[in-house]
Amino acid sequence: MKATDEILSVWKKFDEFPMETLTKAWYYGKAGSKKQRDLSLMKEHKEQYGITGNCFDLSIWLLDEFAKGGIDAYPIGVDHAAVIALDESGRRYLCDLGDQWLNPILIDANAQDFTTEKLKGFFPAAEIKVEPDGDDVKITYYRPNGKWSAQIYQTIPIDRTLFMAAAEQSQNTIKREPLLEKRIELGNETAHWEFYNWKSFLSTNSGLFDDLDAETIDEWADRIHQKTAYDRDFLLETLMIYKKMEK
Numbered sequence: 138m139k140a141t142d143e144i145l146s147v148w149k150k151f152d153e154f155p156m157e158t159l160t161k162a163w164y165y166g167k168a169g170s171k172k173q174r175d176l177s178l179m180k181e182h183k184e185q186y187g188i189t190g191n192c193f194d195l196s197i198w199l200l201d202e203f204a205k206g207g208i209d210a211y212p213i214g215v216d217h218a219a220v221i222a223l224d225e226s227g228r229r230y231l232c233d234l235g236d237q238w239l240n241p242i243l244i245d246a247n248a249q250d251f252t253t254e255k256l257k258g259f260f261p262a263a264e265i266k267v268e269p270d271g272d273d274v275k276i277t278y279y280r281p282n283g284k285w286s287a288q289i290y291q292t293i294p295i296d297r298t299l300f301m302a303a304a305e306q307s308q309n310t311i312k313r314e315p316l317l318e319k320r321i322e323l324g325n326e327t328a329h330w331e332f333y334n335w336k337s338f339l340s341t342n343s344g345l346f347d348d349l350d351a352e353t354i355d356e357w358a359d360r361i362h363q364k365t366a367y368d369r370d371f372l373l374e375t376l377m378i379y380k381k382m383e384k
Contacts, residue, residue: 139240172308172309173301187368192236192307193235196235228243230243239259240259244290265279275287313382314379317333335351
């Protein structure tokens with residue numbers, strides 16, 4: 138079910154990229170009428186502040202890297218953006234940086250290596266099962282505590298113009314709750330650290346572990362900086378934006 142070395146060599150470039158909405162809130166007031174950043178600006182911001190972006194930003198960047206690597210790929214999703222990459226045999230692999238997957242996964246039921254068994258090593262702190270159904274694929278996530286959830290991806294290619302319009306709509310939609318997700322190397326596993334609505338926690342194969350509450354924005358900036366290496370001044374400015382949205 139794992140992707141080819143060619144696909145993985147591109148995917149691995151994004152191992153240290155968080156998914157977050159902080160950049161969206163920070164850039165909203167600085168941008169003109171166009172809120173979706175061009176890739177060149179994303180790269181400038183990454184170099185200057187260490188920041189990445191939301192699921193649309195990450196998908197746009199990943200698509201460009203696949204194109205540079207000579208790998209056919211296309212975007213999917215208008216609410217949640219992801220990418221489908223094709224190997225040399227035309228087999229399709231789901232690539233979702235927005236949900237911080239560990240690895241792309243095969244979604245073609247007729248492929249020789251395909252299975253609907255529960256699998257480890259594709260999603261942090263969960264086993265997953267892949268069930269294609271026509272143009273959709275259902276992913277079921279099984280957590281260490283016995284809970285499970287499911288998500289449906291529509292896998293047909295989305296027109297690039299429509300995809301960019303969806304990206305622009307997303308960048309214009311600022312929710313009050315700040316969100317950042319990051320894959321974290323932890324011993325023999327890759328865990329999932331999340332900051333959401335002024336709480337943070339770590340999801341591991343052994344369960345979920347809450348962090349102590351931070352009392353100030355300075356403390357939150359320090360904690361997120363330690364996890365991501367994001368520029369601390371950027372974090373302070375952005376977290377203040379979210380605090381002002383609460384009023």
